Amino acid sequence: MFIDSLKNYFFVDSDQTFGRNQKALQQSALRILLALTICIFAISEVHSFFILTETSLFGMNSLFLCILVGLLFFSKKYTQISASLFIITLLTTSSLLLTLNDELNAQKYALISLYSLPLITRLLFSFKVSLVTMLANIFPFYLITSENLISSQANIAVSFYFQLLTFITLNVGLPLAVSRIIYTLENNASRMRGFYRKLNQNYALYEEFFENTGTPTLLCDQRGRLIKVNQLARDLLAHSKQNKLADTRMSDWLSPLGDSGKFFWQSNTAECTLKQNKDVHIEIRRASLTKHGHYVLHLQNTTQLRAIQQELETSQQTNTRLAHFDLLTLLPNNRHFCRQVNQKFKEQESHLTGAMFIIRICQFKLLNKQYGKDNANKIILNFSKSLQKKLSDQAIIGRLRGVKFACFVPLGQAYLIQKNLSTLIHSVLPRQINIDGSMLNMEYQVGIAYYHTDGSTAEELLEHCEMALEYSTSTDRLSYYNHNLENKLIEEHELGLKLSAAIKNKELSIWLQPQVSPNGQIRSFEALARWNDGKRFIPPTTFIKVAEDLGLLPSLAENLLRELVTTLSVWNKEHIHTPIAFNLAGQELMNDAFFALLMSLISDNPWLNKMLELEITETSSVMTNPLIHKRLRSLSQYGISIAIDDFGTGQASLGQLIDIPANILKIDRRFIEPLPGDQRHIEIVKSTIQMAESLNMKVIAEGVETREQANLLASLGCHTLQGYYFGKPAPLSDWTARDNEKAKELRMVY
Incomplete structure (x- = not known):
């Protein structure tokens, strides 16, 4: 115990790497040197007390002894100061012995002390301090050799060479050798610290990789002793935090099933159960065998999978039956459902009446993304069970595909x-x-068809249910099949094919409708798309809806925009400064290629910001998309005027005024039509105009058809009007014919 105390006192932090705690090394060296010096002075004190008679030397010795004991006491708290005082004490003692004492032995001891100072300063301080001490010792060397030369001529050579050897060995050789050793140790310590940092980094990477493999993973030796376990494996094996995994074996936690054997962890795969809970099944997969003979094992909780497999195995008797049923819900699949329904028709053909309906879960994509695939499957499974429970035994239920039943x-x-x-x-x-x-709220769409009335086979009824399903809406989720639906679908399909070809061949044309002041002076035009399929004009409300459903709006808008910019280029050269408004439904702005074309045309033709206006159809559902708002702000920064069309009938009328950088507001025709007889509509129009004026926005009223409406709107502050009263839409060619003659008459030519 005493020896351990001495060791801890003198070898301060002996387990520390050299250079990591240099202060501890200096403190340890200082204590050892002080203790040795105290012993020497103590022995000298005893010797002086019993043998010497000179009291002054005895008192000086006692003084130095007290100083050394004090330095040893304060060496922990004031290491640097104590080291400096220790050097001064040694220097003072040696100097006094060398100058005041005539004894040869005392002088030798003084010289040895002085010559030892470079070594001591190297241990306690830096190499530079040690070098200074070496140079300082030249003076006592010179002093002692000169005195010897004078006093003793007989042994001049012997004395000189002895002094020189002592000086070089103690004052130069040993300090330099020790400095070399310390330098080497410091370099080695520095390299060791570098290796240690790299080792820590590699270990941290290994720890991070091991903990974040995404699967429960553990490392064990050949006898199954657990060496390392990640958090997922800890959660799987030990349900309670009180259960410790350290120093345990695989067999303490898992029981093998079948013929896995005693050393089941050495197999490529093994089926086990938890010892704490036999109902929990764990599959072990050996990932690799390390160079040290350790096993990397991946664990998987297969309890739910085994339960599903067992349920399937008990309910499915043959492989043929597997082909007829949905594996998740165990309901008949499409083919087997039709077979069962057709069989029922044959058995009860004379008196059977009934209905076929398809159910589609509406928000399933959102549910799948929000809850994950496994929970989404649970939703489908629970829905099918609920449906089977509520319908009668006579009903036939099947899962067609995905979320359709x-x-x-x-x-x-x-x-x-x-x-x-x-x-x-x-x-x-x-x-x-x-x-x-x-509890999850469910929404559905249902397409319904009657047996006999709408079809006589299961396949025909399902087809008609699909048609009815396409026409279900968010307000009326139950849709019944009728022959008009089928004819309408066929017509829309044929119209879509014709429209696609017409857009490709650039058969749609631009018509212009004037936007005028109350006195009839044309201020601007609105560009309208018109389509004549060779037999008749297709109403814009019809072909625009088809184009939007088929994603053809960007291509249609690109054709019309190029034609319109060509006309505006001519007008700009002819100084016809009459702007034309171009309609966008939102789908075009969402298209990257169309938006790039639009920005390119504006960049190449800077005058377009005064000649081209964009009307944004507020009724489009995509107009609330943040991307459209961002792109409209970019267009506005280029100086393009933006109008909100059909204001008051869209997704979020007031919200659009905040999100869209519009400077023109168009009042929809449904608010203008009842004027001037409906006071309520007058107030709505009046408040809309006042709101637009407060926002520094221009107002255009659509659908003006009588003089009374025009006068009323003008009196309310609306100074731009559009409608049949002033002019119907006319082909663009009417305004550009004969060198734009008609267009030049409408506005002053600058």
Whole structure:
């Protein structure tokens, strides 16, 4: 115990790497040197007390001894100061012995002390201090050799060479050798610190990789002793934090199944159960065998998978049956559902009546993204179970694909009425589904067709249900099939093919409708798309809707915009400064290629910011998209005027005034039509105009058809009017014919 105390006192922080705690090294060296010096002075004190008679030397010795003891006491707190005082004490003692004492031995001891100072200063301070001490010792060397030369001529050579050897060995050789050793140790320590940092970095990377493999992973030796376990594996094996995994074995936590054997962790794969809970099944997969003979194992909780597999195995008797049913819900698939329904038709053909309907879960894409694939499958599974529970045993239910389910329900006469059938369907559809303890609100779309009336086979009824499903809306989610729907779908399909070809061949044309002041002077035009398919003019409301559904609006807008810019280029050269407004429904601005074309045309033709206006159809649902707002702000920065079309009928009328950098507001025709007889509409129009004026926005009223409407709007502050009263849309060629003669007459030529 005493020896350990001495070791801890003199070898301060002996476990520290050299250079990591240089102060501890200096403190340890100082204590050892002080302790040795105290011992020498103590022995000298005892010797002086019993043998010497000179009291002055005894008192000086006692003084130095007290100083050394004090330095040893304060060496921990004031290491540098104590070291400096120790050097001064040694220097003072040696100098006094060398100058005041005539004894030869005392002088030798003094010289040895002085010659030892470079070595001591190297241990306690830096190499530079040691070098200064070496140079300073030249003086006592010179002093002692000169005295010897004078006093003793007989042994001049012997004395001189002895002094020189002592001086070089103690004053130069040993300090330099020790400095070399310390330098080497410092370099080695520096390299070791570098290696240590790299080792720590590699270890941290290994720890991070091991902890974030994404699967429960552990490392064990050949006997199954756990060496390292990541957090996922800890959570899987030890459900309680009180259970420690350290110094345990694989067999303490897992029990092998089948013929995995005693050393099951050495197999490529092994099936096990938790010892704490036999119902939890764990699959072990050996990832690799390390150079040290350790095993890297991945664990997987297969409890739920085994339960599903067991449920499937018990419900499916043959491989043929597997081909007829959906694996998740165990409901008949599309083919087997049709087979069952057609079989029912054959068995009860004479008196059977019923309805076929397809159910589609509306928000499933959002649910799939929000809750993940596994929970989304649980939603489908719970929905199918709820449907089977609520429908009668006579009903046939199948899963067609994805989130579509088909049902055939035999009906009595009362349910042949659509109102009663709608009530029945609503009653069997679960409004909420439990998913991991949370109640999830469900929304559906349903397409319905009657047996006999709408089809006589399951395949025909399903096809008609699909058609009806396409026409279900957010307000009317139950849609019944009728022949008009089918004809309408066919017509829309044919119209879409014709429209696609017409856009490709640039067969759609631009018509212009004037926008005028109350006195009839034309201020600007609105460009309108018109399409004649060779037989008749197709109404814009019809072909624009088809183009939007088929994603053809960007191509259509590109053709019309190029033609319009060509005309505006001519007008600009002819100094016809009449702006033309161009309609965009939102789908075009979402298209990167069209937006790039628009920005390129504006950049190449700077005058377009005064000749081209953009009308944004507010009724388009995509107009609330942040990307469109960003692109409209970019156009506004180029000086392009932006108008909000059909104001008051769209997605968020007041919100658009904030999000869209518009400077023109167009009042929809539905607010103008009742004027001037409807006071309520007058107030709405008046407040809209006042609001626009407060926002420094121009106002254009659409659908003006009478003089009374024009006068009223002018009196309310609306100074730009558009409608049949002033002029119907006319082909662009009417305004550009004969060198733009008609266009020049409408406005002053500058």
